[in-house]
Amino acid sequence: MSQNTVSTTPGAEAETAPDTMVKVRDLKTYYDSGGLFDDRPVKAVDGVSFDIYRGETLGLVGESGCGKTTLGRTLIQLEAATGGEVLFDGTDITSLRGDQLYEWRQNAQMVFQDPDSSLNDRMTIGEIIREPLDVHDWKTPADRRERVKALLDEVGLSSEHYYRYPHQFSGGQRQRIGIARTLSLNPDFIVLDEPVSALDVSVQAEIINLLEDLQDEFDLTYLFIAHDLSVVRHICDRVAVMYLGNIMEIGPTEELFTDPANPYTHALLSAIPKPDPTASRDRITLHGTPPNPRYPPTGCPFSTRCPARIRPDEYEDLSDELWDGINGFREIIRERMRADRSIRERVRERFGMETRFATMDETYDELFGDVAVPDEVDRVLTDVADIASEHDEQDAIDRLNAEFGSICDGVDPNGGAGEIEPEYYEVSDSGRLSYCHRHDEEHRETATVIDDRS
Ligand SMILES: Nc1ncnc2c1ncn2[C@@H]1O[C@H](COP(=O)(O)OP(=O)(O)OP(=O)(O)O)[C@@H](O)[C@H]1O
Numbered sequence: 001m002s003q004n005t006v007s008t009t010p011g012a013e014a015e016t017a018p019d020t021m022v023k024v025r026d027l028k029t030y031y032d033s034g035g036l037f038d039d040r041p042v043k044a045v046d047g048v049s050f051d052i053y054r055g056e057t058l059g060l061v062g063e064s065g066c067g068k069t070t071l072g073r074t075l076i077q078l079e080a081a082t083g084g085e086v087l088f089d090g091t092d093i094t095s096l097r098g099d100q101l102y103e104w105r106q107n108a109q110m111v112f113q114d115p116d117s118s119l120n121d122r123m124t125i126g127e128i129i130r131e132p133l134d135v136h137d138w139k140t141p142a143d144r145r146e147r148v149k150a151l152l153d154e155v156g157l158s159s160e161h162y163y164r165y166p167h168q169f170s171g172g173q174r175q176r177i178g179i180a181r182t183l184s185l186n187p188d189f190i191v192l193d194e195p196v197s198a199l200d201v202s203v204q205a206e207i208i209n210l211l212e213d214l215q216d217e218f219d220l221t222y223l224f225i226a227h228d229l230s231v232v233r234h235i236c237d238r239v240a241v242m243y244l245g246n247i248m249e250i251g252p253t254e255e256l257f258t259d260p261a262n263p264y265t266h267a268l269l270s271a272i273p274k275p276d277p278t279a280s281r282d283r284i285t286l287h288g289t290p291p292n293p294r295y296p297p298t299g300c301p302f303s304t305r306c307p308a309r310i311r312p313d314e315y316e317d318l319s320d321e322l323w324d325g326i327n328g329f330r331e332i333i334r335e336r337m338r339a340d341r342s343i344r345e346r347v348r349e350r351f352g353m354e355t356r357f358a359t360m361d362e363t364y365d366e367l368f369g370d371v372a373v374p375d376e377v378d379r380v381l382t383d384v385a386d387i388a389s390e391h392d393e394q395d396a397i398d399r400l401n402a403e404f405g406s407i408c409d410g411v412d413p414n415g416g417a418g419e420i421e422p423e424y425y426e427v428s429d430s431g432r433l434s435y436c437h438r439h440d441e442e443h444r445e446t447a448t449v450i451d452d453r454s
Contacts, residue, residue: 021054021088029080045067046245058239061227062243063290067293072193111193115177123166125164128166131181133185172207190223192224236253241256243290255432262446295334312404326404330404336393
């Protein structure tokens with residue numbers, strides 16, 4: 001992959017880009033955490049910018065909890081944005097209220113993952129599909145009945161199903177009913193939130209084919225949220241990869257799958273089980289779980305687990321094992337800092353009694369017991385362990401960062417005080433974007449760094 005070092009703002013290439021339907025700019029959706037002692041919000045979507053082109057299927061992938069559903073819901077205003085803009089054909093829908101929002105909603109709908117819980121069991125199929133038409137007072141009751149019958153036909157059901165109830169249908173048929181309801185007001189844009197994940201594998205392909213047919217017939221634009229990357233590869237024109245409320249990479253599907261640019265995309269793709277177990281691509285083990293979105297790390301959101309995290313020059317030659325151990329150490333200290341320790345636990349600690357939290361010595365032994373640690377590194381790590389043992393976790397992390405931190409942790413290499421975040425870099429001729437410092441030409445490319453590890 002040729003590395004293009006020009007950093008850019010997503011959507012900046014709009015003049016030559018295909019017809020843009022939705023422009024998302026610095027969108028944030030935070031949830032109040034309702035914490036008694038800590039009122040920091042859950043940063044479910046933490047400043048994303050991207051475009052959705054008319055008529056395309058844009059995939060949205062990432063681990064559970066990274067903010068996919070929240071982003072999808074915010075795009076159609078089922079969730080209120082905390083900040084930023086969602087421009088649909090130029091109108092910022094985050095600022096619509098009352099009648100205007102109600103009118104606009106006809107244009108954008110959502111298909112939910114679980115067709116069991118999204119259909120009201122006490123309503124007939126006809127009533128369920130007709131409800132949006134009734135709510136919007138669409139034409140006459142007779143027109144509505146006709147429209148519902150036509151929609152039943154469109155989704156592969158029949159008009160006889162009008163007076164039946166959801167429990168009389170299979171999972172796949174119920175999802176067809178959900179799709180018919182979604183189509184009733186003739187939307188332009190549909191968020192498909194894991195539309196086939198709850199269905200039997202044998203039925204998934206049928207629903208995917210139906211969605212593709214409907215897209216062609218009604219010129220629909222889809223945001224397709226999914227866990228299953230093989231489905232995404234099959235159905236999506238472009239893919240956005242999300243991690244901890246941020247979009248890490250976005251670009252054409254095939255390109256992104258065959259030549260990922262962002263370290264997180266590498267990691268996500270390497271976790272796909274391969275049909276051929278002897279295939280050469282190595283699995284990158286992602287250590288730990290994603291950080292809590294109430295306490296995202298400083299700098300790059302993926303820095304705490306990144307297999308290609310940039311190191312300070314003097315530590316470039318440390319073994320990967322030791323480097324991973326140091327990163328794990330930092331995460332454990334971060335966790336301790338935020339652990340929701342019960343009052344009882346705190347009292348026990350206060351009186352020097354044992355608690356369920358491992359001591360720093362135990363942690364240190366576990367991480368570094370079997371690893372060769374050069375003396376100068378050992379001195380720093382022992383120092384950090386001592387500071388953390390005194391519950392000065394922030395001081396311990398500051399000490400770790402001062403020694404081992406890099407631009408990825410938000411540390412300014414020029415000694416500035418502000419926190420540095422990555423920028424988007426254009427990484428291919430198609431305009432694919434990746435959010436990672438590695439694309440700056442002064443650093444080695446991600447693919448090389450990852451290859452060297454394996
Ligand atoms: N109503 C809410 N109130 C508080 N926190 C929420 C709420 N909804 C979601 N969250 C939190 O926001 C973060 C993002 O959740 P979201 O459901 O958007 O992720 P996701 O990627 O869709 O996950 P999944 O794939 O499991 O559906 C999670 O940490 C989640 O716990």
